[in-house]
Amino acid sequence: MASSMVRPTQRPALRGVGRALLLTTPMALWALLMMTPRLRAEHDAVTLTAALAVVVFMTALFYKMLRTGETYRWRRIFFVALGLLFPVGFLSSLIALRGSMSIPIEHIVAGDTPFCFMVTPMLLIPAALTKTLIFPGSILATPTNPHSIAVMIGLWGALTLVLGKAWCSYACFFGGIEEGVAAVAKRPRIRKIDARFRMVPWAVLLVTVLLSAALFEPFYCTWLCPFKTVTEFFEVRNVTTALQFVVFVSLFAGLVVVLPFLTKKRTQCGFFCPFGAFQSLFNKINIFEIRVDRAQCVDCGACQRACPTMAITAESVREGKVHLNCMKCGACVDACKKDAALWHVKGTSLMARPERARLLFLYGAWAMATMFGGSVLAGSLVALWHLVARG
Ligand code: SF4
Numbered sequence: 001m002a003s004s005m006v007r008p009t010q011r012p013a014l015r016g017v018g019r020a021l022l023l024t025t026p027m028a029l030w031a032l033l034m035m036t037p038r039l040r041a042e043h044d045a046v047t048l049t050a051a052l053a054v055v056v057f058m059t060a061l062f063y064k065m066l067r068t069g070e071t072y073r074w075r076r077i078f079f080v081a082l083g084l085l086f087p088v089g090f091l092s093s094l095i096a097l098r099g100s101m102s103i104p105i106e107h108i109v110a111g112d113t114p115f116c117f118m119v120t121p122m123l124l125i126p127a128a129l130t131k132t133l134i135f136p137g138s139i140l141a142t143p144t145n146p147h148s149i150a151v152m153i154g155l156w157g158a159l160t161l162v163l164g165k166a167w168c169s170y171a172c173f174f175g176g177i178e179e180g181v182a183a184v185a186k187r188p189r190i191r192k193i194d195a196r197f198r199m200v201p202w203a204v205l206l207v208t209v210l211l212s213a214a215l216f217e218p219f220y221c222t223w224l225c226p227f228k229t230v231t232e233f234f235e236v237r238n239v240t241t242a243l244q245f246v247v248f249v250s251l252f253a254g255l256v257v258v259l260p261f262l263t264k265k266r267t268q269c270g271f272f273c274p275f276g277a278f279q280s281l282f283n284k285i286n287i288f289e290i291r292v293d294r295a296q297c298v299d300c301g302a303c304q305r306a307c308p309t310m311a312i313t314a315e316s317v318r319e320g321k322v323h324l325n326c327m328k329c330g331a332c333v334d335a336c337k338k339d340a341a342l343w344h345v346k347g348t349s350l351m352a353r354p355e356r357a358r359l360l361f362l363y364g365a366w367a368m369a370t371m372f373g374g375s376v377l378a379g380s381l382v383a384l385w386h387l388v389a390r391g
């Protein structure tokens with residue numbers, strides 16, 4: 001059996017600076033390439049500085065991941081920055097366009113609503129049955145709505161092919177907000193959480209997909225999305241829109257702020273988000289996964305305590321694997337002192353160099369994070385600068 005062989009360590013703190021630098025070079029060039037349109041097209045110092053800062057930021061974090069052998073800590077710095085800065089850039093551009101973060105009904109009718117990838121699963125049944133997209137945005141980008149349906153679905157599709165469910169820890173700016181809040185708490189106030197809560201997002205997905213098809217509107221978007229609180233929402237004009245506003249803010253306060261602080265888990269992502277459940281399905285076709293080498297594992301539970309979404313449980317560890325909702329954040333691997341939790345490429349031997357599997361995954365994940373998140377970060381930094389400069 002492969003598991004009785006000597007496996008190369010996946011803790012390359014032993015790896016030399018030169019090798020880590022060499023392996024980082026392609027990612028540095030990729031980051032430069034991604035920022036090239038900004039570096040070329042913009043001539044103001046703020047935009048140039050923001051683009052260069054993003055290149056340095058993404059490259060330095062990638063280098064640290066290679067040099068230390070740790071994934072979670074360095075990825076989290078990027079991810080939290082993305083989560084916190086995204087609303088700044090997004091809201092600044094909305095306010096510049098409309099003067100407000102609420103969408104008046106006239107703008108919805110005109111198709112000026114930015115498309116949100118979270119709506120994707122809710123579009124499928126109505127689109128298949130009636131060839132209608134039940135979202136009030138425009139299919140192609142317009143001067144007043146660059147986040148069109150085609151642009152956002154194209155981006156989501158490309159990222160999902162490469163990342164699978166890892167979308168939720170390398171691309172979803174909403175998750176970064178929760179992860180930031182969870183990081184603030186020194187220790188969890190609530191430690192015991194029933195692992196069956198991780199099934200709730202599947203139920204929410206089923207209900208929202210069916211209700212969206214029945215009501216012919218994206219139900220999660222109109223009634224349940226906590227992130228409306230930091231992006232955009234319907235203009236409050238009557239009892240219904242007032243009620244929606246209260247629901248959005250309450251869910252945000254509970255699932256994105258209070259519970260992550262108390263549990264140090266990503267409670268919205270792990271225990272509610274229907275899009276997260278939908279994204280889990282793509283783990284089936286993604287070639288990267290986390291496995292547990294039973295020959296090394298001492299059942300200490302450190303991986304389970306570290307996991308932000310309870311995707312690894314005592315039961316899954318006994319079977320040498322993680323659950324379908326694993327978002328490949330790497331926290332369990334980093335927490336395992338026995339090198340039993342491993343990065344793995346499906347179809348290869350468990351012993352086949354886990355660090356190489358991690359490296360392969362990281363090249364894809366970080367390239368996507370730089371392409372998508374990097375441009376969000378650069379735009380948001382510029383918006384932040386102008387906000388601060390205006391006082
Ligand atoms: S942290 Fe490592 S040794 Fe401990 S239970 Fe998890 S896989 Fe096993």
Ligand code: SF4
Nearest residue numbers: 307326327329330332
């Ligand atoms: S199982 Fe490991 S990699 Fe997957 S979400 Fe949990 S901590 Fe992250």
